[in-house]
Amino acid sequence: MTGKQALTQSRAAQDSPPAAGPGVMHCAFVHAPDPFYANTQNYGAQFMPVWAYTLAAHIPDDGHFELSLYDARFDAVDDIQTADVYLFSAVNQDYAKLVQTREQLARRHAGACFIVGGPICWSFEQAGDLNKLADFDHVCIGDGEENLPEILEALRLGKDLQPVLRAARRFDLALARPMHQGLLEAGLKRYYGAVLEVSRGCPFLCEFCDVRILPDNNRAHNKPPELIVAEIDQLCRSGVGEVLFACDNFIGEPRWAEAVVDALIAWQSRSGFRPSLYTWLTINIHKHDRLLQKMRRAGFDLLFVGIESFSENSLLETAKVQNAAPEMVAAVRTIQSYGFIVVAGLIFGFDSDGEDCFDLTLDGLREAGLLSGDPSLLTALPGTPLFRRMKLTGRLRRVRYGLGGFKYQTNIKYLMPQERMVAGYRYFISRYNGGRYQYQRLRRFLELLAHGGRFIAIEGGGYGNMGRLLRLIFANRAATRQLLQRAWRFAAHPSNLVFAFRGLWLLRRYPGLSGRLRFYQFWLFAWSNAVLKYQNLSDDDFDLESVGPDFDMRDLIPPDYAETADEAIPRHKIAAQIRATEKQLARLVANARSAD
Ligand code: B12
Numbered sequence: 001m002t003g004k005q006a007l008t009q010s011r012a013a014q015d016s017p018p019a020a021g022p023g024v025m026h027c028a029f030v031h032a033p034d035p036f037y038a039n040t041q042n043y044g045a046q047f048m049p050v051w052a053y054t055l056a057a058h059i060p061d062d063g064h065f066e067l068s069l070y071d072a073r074f075d076a077v078d079d080i081q082t083a084d085v086y087l088f089s090a091v092n093q094d095y096a097k098l099v100q101t102r103e104q105l106a107r108r109h110a111g112a113c114f115i116v117g118g119p120i121c122w123s124f125e126q127a128g129d130l131n132k133l134a135d136f137d138h139v140c141i142g143d144g145e146e147n148l149p150e151i152l153e154a155l156r157l158g159k160d161l162q163p164v165l166r167a168a169r170r171f172d173l174a175l176a177r178p179m180h181q182g183l184l185e186a187g188l189k190r191y192y193g194a195v196l197e198v199s200r201g202c203p204f205l206c207e208f209c210d211v212r213i214l215p216d217n218n219r220a221h222n223k224p225p226e227l228i229v230a231e232i233d234q235l236c237r238s239g240v241g242e243v244l245f246a247c248d249n250f251i252g253e254p255r256w257a258e259a260v261v262d263a264l265i266a267w268q269s270r271s272g273f274r275p276s277l278y279t280w281l282t283i284n285i286h287k288h289d290r291l292l293q294k295m296r297r298a299g300f301d302l303l304f305v306g307i308e309s310f311s312e313n314s315l316l317e318t319a320k321v322q323n324a325a326p327e328m329v330a331a332v333r334t335i336q337s338y339g340f341i342v343v344a345g346l347i348f349g350f351d352s353d354g355e356d357c358f359d360l361t362l363d364g365l366r367e368a369g370l371l372s373g374d375p376s377l378l379t380a381l382p383g384t385p386l387f388r389r390m391k392l393t394g395r396l397r398r399v400r401y402g403l404g405g406f407k408y409q410t411n412i413k414y415l416m417p418q419e420r421m422v423a424g425y426r427y428f429i430s431r432y433n434g435g436r437y438q439y440q441r442l443r444r445f446l447e448l449l450a451h452g453g454r455f456i457a458i459e460g461g462g463y464g465n466m467g468r469l470l471r472l473i474f475a476n477r478a479a480t481r482q483l484l485q486r487a488w489r490f491a492a493h494p495s496n497l498v499f500a501f502r503g504l505w506l507l508r509r510y511p512g513l514s515g516r517l518r519f520y521q522f523w524l525f526a527w528s529n530a531v532l533k534y535q536n537l538s539d540d541d542f543d544l545e546s547v548g549p550d551f552d553m554r555d556l557i558p559p560d561y562a563e564t565a566d567e568a569i570p571r572h573k574i575a576a577q578i579r580a581t582e583k584q585l586a587r588l589v590a591n592a593r594s595a596d
């Protein structure tokens, strides 16, 4: 079977012929993410299109639909076969590629129907930009498990459909089905491990986050643990060793999280499989000692935690109260002491960020012994309270979706002057990339594991499997070129080599620490990623703007900030976030007044 044929799974061919009536409809899923991101930001690893496998599993298996999947990161668009319906999905930054791929296909398959769904649709609607997707015949907003089968059936029967189609409600994940096996297995080897969705939603209220504003998403929606185990079992039988548990917050409901982990441990002892797991969760996990222990035993290795800032004021401003406790560094250290590598999400650009935010972050990362942590700049996602606040105070910038050719571009005007923001960021990077600084982080991490008294070794190979990553890199010319570039840029500073060697030498001090070489590899990988990405950073890489010198600080808090909040979450929760944000911003206003 050729690769192309392998990716086409004809249900019609597997099953009995369709009943009398309209013929078989060929539906092609087309995954076309932003190539800049795909080629440069994943360092050779590509992640699978979960949306397509998820939705395909809900399309009736009645012989009326023939399914295929194309991934523009691997398949040439010209090779995409004729279909009746082309189904797309995207995140905002994929916009240009999405539109371009649709146009290419529409030129060749004029009579076909083009449908798009996914986060971009919800987000563009929030921004009032849905017209940008007007070339698609149908735009689907919300979860597609219930919607898509109805849409396809209506199209098959020749019924008329509205251009914009909204899901009536959030899909009940208790009714989730395993991802479509045929499509999944045909393409699995192209991707780094597997991505398995386990839950949706998060109960927290961060001002900048669009997870909380999706309808009915400010609480956890969880897949049944037994389904998760069944899916992971299938993935392991297909040769997968690394699984990314996709969710907004794995401990949105800690009792469910523990039930999942218990089920995984029981399954592992039955099956003998030992996959390594990566997931997203909030820092309050540090209070759950038993869960942390069990998660290590179940193979959790990397945990992404939105640290966001080491400035307490900035955390209060964004109402990330779970992080704002004074012992944030201690909380991260507690989590890591079990052996987890915490991948830290970091943000610069909060109104409360003073010029010391760059040093605070460098100190915080080092004190906490964090091995990774890639900062980004605050952006207002459409629909979020931050977006509303920026709009109400005239601080929104009109920028294109995507990065517009810049490494950094944001859609809000910062309080910190633009040139100081850029200079501060570049200063951060130059210190961050330094060998001595990186070495200190590794040393603190290893000390913590060796002497923290909580370390639990995992039995799998670790989520960051270098062998597997290298195989994917060498199968891809752009990724191979990037690897060579990485080595070149890293070695261009001999002190990097010296500290890389000192890091290796350091391992001798921890002979009993299981997985120490893996930790070293991860550290080197994360450090060299930063070198690759930022070594040649210049002012031209930034498209940022700040408020002018005549900005009146009293305008920081729009008078109608509270009354224009219209999220469908309990009023007291909205009020709690607004209180936290306004209180902190009022402090900034008072400080500015006393400085005048
Ligand atoms: C796992 C994940 C990643 C992983 C892997 C991605 C992958 N390809 O598997 C990694 C770490 C690589 C990643 C990277 C990024 N991610 Co991400 N990621 C996620 C996460 C947590 C899960 C995605 C997922 O697989 N969900 C499960 C599937 C089933 O859900 P879904 O895709 O939304 O599909 C459902 C509906 O949207 C709808 N639907 C989707 N497509 C279609 C199509 C049709 C026709 C229909 C009818 C319905 C439909 O039905 C589906 C089933 O209900 C989501 C948050 C979340 N909880 O979803 C963020 C999320 C998708 N990521 C996001 C972002 C911003 C990014 C990055 C840009 C981050 C960065 N700054 O670098 C990059 C870009 C990635 C890229 N271009 O591929 C945002 C996108 C926001 C937006 N509107 O643009 C999200 C929504 C998080 C958030 N709320 O901010 N991400």
Ligand code: SF4
Pocket (backbone or CB within 6 Å): 202, 203, 204, 205, 206, 209, 210, 211, 212, 248, 249, 282, 306
């Ligand atoms: S904790 Fe994370 S997912 Fe939850 S609201 Fe805050 S940023 Fe969003």
